Amino acid sequence: MESLGTDEVGSRPVSRSVRISEPPFRAVLRAADAPRTVWSAPDEATVVGSDAAATITANGPNRFERVREAAESLFSSGDVHAGTEAARPRLFGGFAFHDDSVSGSPWEQFPGARFVLPRVQVTYADNGTWLTVNAVGPDADSDAVEAELDRHRERLGSLSASGDSGGPPGVVGRRRTTAKDDWRSSVDAAVERIRAGDLQKVVLAQALDVDLADELSVPDVLARLGEAYPDCYRFLVEPDGDDDGPRASFFGATPERLVGLRGRTVETDALAGTTGRGETPAEDEWLATELLEDEKNVHEHELVAETIRDQLAPFASSVNAGTRRVKRLATVQHLWTPITAELAADEHVLSLVEALHPTPAVGGLPPDRALATIRETEPFDRGWYAAPVGWIDAAGYGSFAVALRSAVSRGTAATLFAGVGVVSDSDPDREWDEVQLKYRPILDELERP
Numbered sequence: 001m002e003s004l005g006t007d008e009v010g011s012r013p014v015s016r017s018v019r020i021s022e023p024p025f026r027a028v029l030r031a032a033d034a035p036r037t038v039w040s041a042p043d044e045a046t047v048v049g050s051d052a053a054a055t056i057t058a059n060g061p062n063r064f065e066r067v068r069e070a071a072e073s074l075f076s077s078g079d080v081h082a083g084t085e086a087a088r089p090r091l092f093g094g095f096a097f098h099d100d101s102v103s104g105s106p107w108e109q110f111p112g113a114r115f116v117l118p119r120v121q122v123t124y125a126d127n128g129t130w131l132t133v134n135a136v137g138p139d140a141d142s143d144a145v146e147a148e149l150d151r152h153r154e155r156l157g158s159l160s161a162s163g164d165s166g167g168p169p170g171v172v173g174r175r176r177t178t179a180k181d182d183w184r185s186s187v188d189a190a191v192e193r194i195r196a197g198d199l200q201k202v203v204l205a206q207a208l209d210v211d212l213a214d215e216l217s218v219p220d221v222l223a224r225l226g227e228a229y230p231d232c233y234r235f236l237v238e239p240d241g242d243d244d245g246p247r248a249s250f251f252g253a254t255p256e257r258l259v260g261l262r263g264r265t266v267e268t269d270a271l272a273g274t275t276g277r278g279e280t281p282a283e284d285e286w287l288a289t290e291l292l293e294d295e296k297n298v299h300e301h302e303l304v305a306e307t308i309r310d311q312l313a314p315f316a317s318s319v320n321a322g323t324r325r326v327k328r329l330a331t332v333q334h335l336w337t338p339i340t341a342e343l344a345a346d347e348h349v350l351s352l353v354e355a356l357h358p359t360p361a362v363g364g365l366p367p368d369r370a371l372a373t374i375r376e377t378e379p380f381d382r383g384w385y386a387a388p389v390g391w392i393d394a395a396g397y398g399s400f401a402v403a404l405r406s407a408v409s410r411g412t413a414a415t416l417f418a419g420v421g422v423v424s425d426s427d428p429d430r431e432w433d434e435v436q437l438k439y440r441p442i443l444d445e446l447e448r449p
Contacts, residue, residue, distance in 0.1 A: 013053065013078040013117065014140040015132060016149050017087040020122075020156060022129040025226075026166075027159040028122050029219035029236075034247055037092045037118055038222055038236035039391055041257075041399060045086040045125040046234075047391075049118025053134040055240070056091065059112035061099040064354035067113050068392075072348075074117070075394035079142055087123045087130035091115040094237055094389030094403065097358065097382040098371070106408040106415045107383035109239040109248045115392070120152055131156060166220035169412070170213030170448040177207040177380045180432060186377045187428035193373070194424045201303050202364035202373045205419030206435050207380045210446060212412040218249050221445045225253040228330050229441065233257065233401035235389045250384055252406025253441055255329055256361065258388050259352045260399040264343035266312065266352060270305035271327065272361045272421055273297030273335030274434055288326040288333055298324075300421045301335040304360045308339055311355050316341040331440045349398035353388050362386040362402055362419065383408070385417040405441045416442050 028048045029036060037049030054074060058066040071091055082088040093115030096102045102110050121132040133149045135141070178186075186204060193199045222234055232253040239248060260267040275291040278284035291297055301324065309319050319341040327336035363386075364370025374382075390400030407416045418438035420431045 012140060013074060013080070013089055013134055013136045014142055014145050015078065015080040015082065015089045015134045016142070016145050017082040017084070017130050017132040018149055018153060019083055019128050020131045020153055022124065023122065023156045023159045025124070026219045026223045028156065029222065031155070031159060032120070035116060035238035035240065036218075036236060036249075037116055037238070038234060038251070039092055040226060040234040041401065042231050042233070044399060045123050047090070047092070047124075048122045049092060049116065049120070051119035052116045053119040054117040054136040056093070056115045057111045057113065059101055063095060063099075063113040064350050067115060068348050068350040071115065071350075071392055072396075074136070078394070082130075082132065084125060084127055084130060086125040087121070087132045088393060089117055089132070089134050090391045090393045091117050092237070092391045094384055094400075095353075095357070095387050096384055097362075097387040098375070102381060102383050104381045106248060106410060106413070107381055110250070110383055111239070114237070114239060122156065166217050168446050168448050169216050171210050171443070171446050172213050173211035175209040177209070178378075183432055184428040187422055187426060187431055190373060190377070190422045191424060191426055194422070199369055199373065200365040201300060201360055201421055201423050202370045203360075203362050203386075203419050203421050204374065204377055204431075205382065205386065205417055208416045208418075208439060208443075210414050210416065210443075212414060212446065213448075215246075215412050216249075216409045216414060216446070218251055218409065222251060224445050225441070228444075229253040229255075231255070232329070232405070235401065235403065237384070237389060246411040248408055248410045250403070250406065250408050252403055254401050254404040254406065255327060255334060256402040256404055258359070258390070258400040258402050259349065259356055261347070261349040261352060262397050264346065266316070266341040266343060268308060268312070268339050268341075268356065270301060270308055270321075270337040270339060270361070271334050272304040273301040274420075274437070275333050276437055277328070277331060277333060284328075284333075288328070291326060291333060291335060292324070296423060296425050297335060300423050301337070303365060303423075305337045305339065307360045307365060308356065312339070312341045312352075315343050315347055315352065315355070317344040318342045329441075331444075332437055346396075348396035349392055349400070353400050357388050358386065359402070361421065362404070364421075382417070386419065405438065407442045414446065
């Protein structure tokens, strides 16, 4: 593995791809070497990465710029032969929510930003399944890479779908970081600040530590999440690890896109405002209609949509918002507005990521006061929760989601995260219930029936 740090000039990458018969997703991920990578998004190829040919890390408030510079250096020259665009080299990773260093459990292995060029990459695309081998540094030799490509093609061809029915590990213990009385006090205090004009909105989150009966199988969880939430962004990020125990895995299935860039076309979403699902189609429709007409949720949603439009405006020749509608998921329904923009000039996707993060859907307004409130209120470090995760390519294009509906697992322990937007008429008990609802996508995959 070539570690590029944050400001080193990387060696020239060598990349070769070949089309292969489609191997089972879970089997590929089980066989992958750490650090493993997964990215799966609506209307995009699904990628499973194994090992790291190169790693970019950064910390501090300049981490977006430093990752961008290191990525541009890595991709500035290369010997790349890919049979399809989806199989070309890409860096996968993400950022911490806050500017300062990540600290505390369960984030000890995670830096402020980390991106990996997978050594071996399996890409499930519309035009078939592709195997890519990447190399950077002393072993970046085309003959060696092509020989490795042949070895991995043979290995993947022997993988079996047997054992693909692994069930949830089971939950044997739970510990909340926020007691209900403390939560009520925090929400009431935030509402007072909003009514006093100090804030417009702030997003407060909780963390839930769970003990598992068996070690968590991340391949099984991600496969089940894909079945339950096909319209969400699935991701897996693993750090370098250490010698003190199992490697941590940060994974999730988030409904919220942060930004996608191709050429000068930008796509993003406003996603804020939540209700549950009904037990019957009629109740489902009633809840959706109520959500669309609910003053508190519509106000929260419009704050997010307006701010995203304002954040894109300095880069764009035009910004267009679609019709506000309801986005249905397996356990919840959200207010959703798709937003597109055309850039006035070429931009790197990380410039847009930096401009948009954090959206008011996960931070608040005004941003600085909201972030200070989050720091003062939450008794845990968000780490990479609610932060950007995704990929970038040699052209500076990419796709990023907001890391919601997520958890960090390590051996037989996991920590889940969920948050809610607090506005002037928020009720602490209703917001508490919404947090519990947002735990369900991950918790359902951990608990045994």
